[in-house]
Amino acid sequence: MIKKYLTPILLIIISLLSVSLFLYKMNVSPPALNADEATNAYDAYSIMKTGRDQYGTFLPLRFKSFGDYKLPLLTYLAIPFIKIFGLTETGIRMVNFPFVLLFPLIVFLLSQELLNNKKVSLLAAFFAGFAPGLQLLGRQGSESFMTAFFLTLSFYLFLRFLKKQTAKNFLFFDLCFLISLFGYHSSRLWAGFYFLLILFFVIKKRLSKLYLLGFILVVFLFGITDIIYKPTRVSNLLFFNNIGFSLKINELRGEDGNRFVYNKLTIGVKDLSSNYLKYFSPQFLIISGDGNPRFGYPGISPITIIEYIFIFIGLYYLFKNNEKWRYLILAMLLFAPVSGSLSWAGESINRTVFIFIPILIISSYGIINFLNKKSLFSYLILTTLYLILVFYSWDFYLNHYPQRAIVLR
Numbered sequence: 001m002i003k004k005y006l007t008p009i010l011l012i013i014i015s016l017l018s019v020s021l022f023l024y025k026m027n028v029s030p031p032a033l034n035a036d037e038a039t040n041a042y043d044a045y046s047i048m049k050t051g052r053d054q055y056g057t058f059l060p061l062r063f064k065s066f067g068d069y070k071l072p073l074l075t076y077l078a079i080p081f082i083k084i085f086g087l088t089e090t091g092i093r094m095v096n097f098p099f100v101l102l103f104p105l106i107v108f109l110l111s112q113e114l115l116n117n118k119k120v121s122l123l124a125a126f127f128a129g130f131a132p133g134l135q136l137l138g139r140q141g142s143e144s145f146m147t148a149f150f151l152t153l154s155f156y157l158f159l160r161f162l163k164k165q166t167a168k169n170f171l172f173f174d175l176c177f178l179i180s181l182f183g184y185h186s187s188r189l190w191a192g193f194y195f196l197l198i199l200f201f202v203i204k205k206r207l208s209k210l211y212l213l214g215f216i217l218v219v220f221l222f223g224i225t226d227i228i229y230k231p232t233r234v235s236n237l238l239f240f241n242n243i244g245f246s247l248k249i250n251e252l253r254g255e256d257g258n259r260f261v262y263n264k265l266t267i268g269v270k271d272l273s274s275n276y277l278k279y280f281s282p283q284f285l286i287i288s289g290d291g292n293p294r295f296g297y298p299g300i301s302p303i304t305i306i307e308y309i310f311i312f313i314g315l316y317y318l319f320k321n322n323e324k325w326r327y328l329i330l331a332m333l334l335f336a337p338v339s340g341s342l343s344w345a346g347e348s349i350n351r352t353v354f355i356f357i358p359i360l361i362i363s364s365y366g367i368i369n370f371l372n373k374k375s376l377f378s379y380l381i382l383t384t385l386y387l388i389l390v391f392y393s394w395d396f397y398l399n400h401y402p403q404r405a406i407v408l409r
Contacts, residue, residue, distance in 0.1 A: 010122055014104045018129030022100040022138055024398070027089045030140055031402040034294050037141040039065045041092035044078035061182075062229040069229050073183040074143045092141040099149040100138045104129040106152050111361050113159040114325045123364035132393045133289060133302025133349055134356045140294075147183030148353045150176055151190060155332070158194070159325075162201065170211055174218050181222045186339035186351050191219045193335050197328075278347050279337035279355065282308060290349040297404065299396040302349060303356070304389040306382065307363040314366025321369070333358040 033041070043053045043063050055064050062069040078095040085091035104125035111121035128134060137145040154176040161169035177194065180187045198215055201207040278284055286308050290296030318326040336355035340348045371378055 007118055007122065011105055011108060011125060014122075014126050014129045015101050018104055018135070019097065019101045021130065021394070022097065022135065026093055026139060029398050029402045030294070033089055033092065034140070035066070036070075037089075037092050039063075040070070040075050040078060040141055041082060041087060043075045044082045044092070045087045047075065048079045048083055061225045071143065071182050071184060073179065074141065074146060077146070078141065093139065095141055096138045096145055099146050100135070103134070103138070103149055103152075106149065106156060107357065107360065110152055110156040110159075110357070111364070113156055113163075114329055114361065115323060115365060117365070117368065120361070120364045120368045123367060124361045127303075127307060127360040127364060128357070130390055130394075131303055131307075131356055131360060132300050132390070132397060133285075133296075134353060134360075136300070136397065137295065137350065137353055142350070143184040144186070144350045144353050147180050147187055148357065150180035150183060151187065151354050152357050154180060154194075158197075162206075165207070170214060174214060177215075178218050178222060181219070186354075189335075189339050190354075191222075193331075195219070197331075272341055275343075275347075276337055276341040279340060279352060284347050285359075289347075291347055292350070293404075295349045297397075297401055299393070300401065301389065301393045303359065303363075304386055304393075306367075306386050306389065307360065310363040310366035310370070311359055312366070313370055314362035314364070317366055317369040318362065329358055329362060333362065 039054075040063075043065070046052060046054050047059070052058050053060055053063050057064070061072055063072060063075055074095060078092055081094040081097075082091045085094060107128040108121045108125040111124045112118070115121070134145075134148070137148075154173055157169065157173040157176050161173050177187075177191075181191065194215060195212075198207065198212050202209055202212050282305075285303055286301050286305050288296060288298045289300060289302040296302070315330070318329060323329075333355070336358065337352050340352035343351060367382070371382070
């Protein structure tokens with residue numbers, strides 16, 4: 001009887017522990033609202049009171065904010081929390097409460113669809129509940145965190161759709177992905193990923209072309225809002241639109257004069273490759289994370305070295321065991337850093353937070369397979385090491401990070 005309910009009981013415990021950590025010192029670390037949290041909170045308050053944003057626009061699909069025309073999902077979802085807690089730090093940060101609570105469950109469900117292994121899925125859910133790289137964004141009024149939630153849910157719903165291939169299941173997937181498009185700008189690139197994925201299954205004649213058309217329609221509807229609002233934030237962040245990129249090429253040409261070697265294409269490919277590979281480096285994933293102190297700090301490891309090592313072991317076992325969705329898992333992992341790689345602003349957890357979903361699933365798969373038939377002592381050693389490492393990251397974040405005074409926008 002207990003065994004029957006063990007999995008849901010463990011998931012509930014993981015979720016409650018995760019959300020308890022979320023609530024602990026919520027307004028101490030991070031130590032103050034950043035500019036994005038403040039403007040989102042005020043827009044939510046203004047919508048609640050007048051139906052208009054701070055610039056007087058009625059129920060906008062983009063919020064002008066600082067002229068960057070923010071996507072609206074977080075602001076509208078924040079309204080009930082602003083209503084309950086007022087125009088306060090708690091009011092805007094509580095918007096992620098339901099996503100922090102449900103994230104371990106969604107990771108469990110996705111892992112189950114991908115690998116059908118409850119031990120792996122429970123471990124992935126546990127890692128998702130406590131990984132600093134993922135949860136630190138949840139503690140802020142962050143659009144990228146909830147967007148990662150809806151992207152994770154959309155992958156689960158997509159796999160369910162492939163299994164049942166009903167219009168209802170496709171509608172759930174389509175709607176979920178549409179919500180993610182209104183969450184954070186990086187989700188635009190995932191539209192291209194899904195397009196190629198659906199096209200692949202259409203070519204393989206496992207899907208009707210109507211589903212591809214349905215997906216294109218949803219992306220087109222979202223695209224109309226881009227035409228109306230013409231957001232400049234996305235184009236301004238692209239590294240090849242940055243003045244520094246052009247100055248770098250001009251400097252190299254001035255020193256050598258060879259346009260064939262030094263041009264936008266060659267230097268662009270070089271910079272893009274360099275940016276991309278940094279997202280898989282120990283420096284980013286284990287040591288310092290995001291270079292922006294709002295989202296990372298030396299001493300706060302996005303994941304532990306244990307999870308990092310087992311990424312490679314997990315990939316080995318995925319292909320050794322010939323797992324059905326091994327190529328999809330690998331594609332999710334390899335595609336996740338693309339949005340951050342295109343930016344001139346350095347390594348960014350904020351733009352690539354979804355990378356932790358395939359990482360934690362792969363790492364969990366590696367651990368479970370590696371420890372299979374190993375002694376209890378091996379489990380205890382690995383568990384103890386993980387708990388010590390993750391404790392140090394959280395201790396630094398909760399007790400030391402707030403005292404490292406840095407003026408941020």
